[in-house]
Amino acid sequence: xxxxxxxxxxxVKRTGEKVFLECVQDMxxxxxxxxxxxxGLGLRLIYFSYDVKMKEKGDIPEGYSVSREKKERFSLIxxxxxxxxxxxxxxxxxxxxxxxxxxxxxxxxxxxx
Amino acid sequence: KQEVTQIPAALxxxxxxxxxxxxxxxxxxxxxxxxxxxxxxxxxTSLLLIQSSQREQTSGRLNASLDxxxxxxxxxIAASQPGDSATYLCAVSLPAGRRALTFxxxxxxxxxx
Numbered sequence: 001x002x003x004x005x006x007x008x009x010x011x012v013k014r015t016g017e018k019v020f021l022e023c024v025q026d027m028x029x030x031x032x033x034x035x036x037x038x039x040g041l042g043l044r045l046i047y048f049s050y051d052v053k054m055k056e057k058g059d060i061p062e063g064y065s066v067s068r069e070k071k072e073r074f075s076l077i078x079x080x081x082x083x084x085x086x087x088x089x090x091x092x093x094x095x096x097x098x099x100x101x102x103x104x105x106x107x108x109x110x111x112x113x
Numbered sequence: 114k115q116e117v118t119q120i121p122a123a124l125x126x127x128x129x130x131x132x133x134x135x136x137x138x139x140x141x142x143x144x145x146x147x148x149x150x151x152x153x154x155x156x157x158t159s160l161l162l163i164q165s166s167q168r169e170q171t172s173g174r175l176n177a178s179l180d181x182x183x184x185x186x187x188x189x190i191a192a193s194q195p196g197d198s199a200t201y202l203c204a205v206s207l208p209a210g211r212r213a214l215t216f217x218x219x220x221x222x223x224x225x226x
Binding site: 004006033040042043045048058088090092100101102103104105106107109 | 145147149154155156157158159162202204213214215216217218219
């Protein structure tokens, strides 16, 4: 089974802290994604990466950065956490090519106080 | 910009009923359409993937159809069970550029025992 693992299920951080969310996949997928999910707004793409060290901004990249130093790992970084970044964060991965499913991690519920 | 709409937003049915969830998208030039299930506070579980060249996919009691020309997909659930209670999300990816998914806002399904 494809496995996408997020490092934490729940996180509580203080305003202004630098926050790292880690995601690891075990199926050698080229594509990896970070989404956030908020009530009434659905899932929105923050960043995605199609190869090691390659990244592309999604729809809401402001306040975030990413790192992909190894193929299996994709990190989301909140440079200076703010309360409006309180959300559910979801990581996903997929192969390049037609007919390839996206697989999601279990999610990280981040609360910024 | 691709927009994905799901109707209804919420649905409550008695156990044993057959039901249909609807998904529509504005740009018919899609690459894939994927249906997911999400339980409260959890990540997304992939249910079915339909490639743009396909008309339907089946898995157990689930059947998903795709009509690309009209920008519509349906998820049919046969003989619903209380364990089917969850939020169902559809998502599409476009052929050009990044292959990230654009999500609908979901249908929250409650199956009453």
